[in-house]
Amino acid sequence: MRLSVSVGLWQDRPAGEAVLTAQIADEHGYPEIWVGEMATYDAFALATAIGARTRRAALTIGPLAVNVRDPMMIAMGAASVADLTGRPVGVALGTSTPVVVEEWHGRSRAGSAAALHESVQALRPLLDGERSDFSGAHVASQGYRLRLGAPRSPISVAAFGPDAVRAAALADRMVLNLLTPSSAARLITDLRLLTCTTKVVAWVVAAVDPGQAAIEQIRRAMVPYLYAPGYREMFAQAGFEEVAAYARTRPDPRDLLAAIPDDMLEAVALIGDSVEIMDRLDAYEEAGVDEVALVPVSTDADPCGEATLKALAD
Template sequence: MRLSVSVGLWQDRPATEAVRTAQIADQHGYPEVWVGEMATYDAFALATAIGMRTRRIALTVGPLPVTVRDPMTIARGVASVADLTGRPVGVALGTSSPVVVEEWHGRSRAGCGTALRETVQALRPLLDGERSDFSGTRVASRGYRLRLDAPRSEISVAAFGPAAVGAAALADRMVLNLLTPASAARLITDLRLLTSGTRVVAWVAAAVDPDQAAIEQIRGALVSYLYAPGYGEMFARSGFEDVVAFARTRPHPRDLLAAIPDAMLEAVALIGDSVEIMDRLDAYEEAGVDEVAIVPVSTDADPCGEATLKALAE
């Protein structure tokens, strides 16, 4: 199975660790680093900084929310990173959360599934250097052509529901985030009914031989997902109905954090010694996943997830 790396962007860690995590991934021979976007760096700026501070690792920017970023600005951003760094640069698309889209950006997520599909359709010719000529229900771009060299990027789509899986069928890769192997298998089955050509990547948080701080880091990351549509149902199917029911009472985050058992973390993350983690990787591979993008947990004991990345590279 192919292993790549996603910079963690952990909320309680220094933002600059993202660059260092990418440097460690580069040093240990990982082929690609995924550069997401949260509340700190602009993803294109961060990808450029990583490209200038590493030697050979390929870059994928995103997922970028399609109801915030339009095809022209995405294509120009990807081409900019590729030109400034000299690296292969891919792009990942998604619909993001209501908090990010509606509250942070003040945009509507209405029709986001349609926007996702249409952005893939509009973006592909732009990344290949063609003049834009697309008019859809939610997305349009006409008359723009890259002045920089065409990056001819791979397009990845973050998917969870049926509309996103349909959009992923038009892309090069489908990205699954924080899913159990069983849930990944269900989505991959849906994808294979549409296409056999789209590869599947699972983003999975990882900590080899974790201390308690690493466990708590992952536990904290699960809190917001318990409120997200579909994720509660996934965890309920995995045997955590009581935790999901408690989350739906909207308790204080501190109380919900305390209610999340270690077994829930183990269901969606790579935690344990090297043998245990290899078993988990095998489970994702058996589910149909082609690649795992490791999201290394960063703590004071293992800054930037260096020990985890080193152990998994070996």
């Protein structure tokens, strides 16, 4: 199975660790670095900085919210990073959350599933250097063509529900985040009914021989997902009905955090020694996943997840 690395962007860690994590991944031979966007760095700026401080790894930027960034903006950003770094650059698209789209950006999230589908269609010719000529119900771009070299970026789509899976079928890769292998297998089955060519990438949090700080880092990261419909049902199906039912009552985040058991973390993360993690990777591979993008946990004991990345590279 192919392994790549996603920079963690952990909220309680120094923001600059994202660049350091990327440097470590590049030094240990990981072929690709995924550069997401949270509340700190602009993703294109961060990808440019990573490209300047690494030597080999390809870069994939996103997932970017399609209700916030339009196709022309994404194509120009990808071409800019490719030109300034000399690296292959991919883009990933998603619908993001109501908090990010509606509260942070003040945009409507209405029609996000259709916008995701249309964005893939509008972006493909732009990234190939063609003049834009697309008008959809939610996405449009007319008359723009890149002045920089065409990056010919592969397009990835973050998917969870059936509408996003249909959009992913138009893309080069489908990205799954924080899913159990069995849930991943169900989505991949739906994808394969539509196409046999789209590859599947699973973003999975990883910590080799974790201490308690790493366990708590993963536990905190799971809290927002438990508030989200769909993810709650996934955890219920995985045997954690009580926690899912409790999350449905919208408790205080601190109380929900305390209710998450360790074995719930193990259902969606790579935790343990190298042998245990290899077994978990095998489970994702058997589910139909082609690539795992490791999201290394960063703590004071293992800054930037360096020990984890080294162990899994070896």
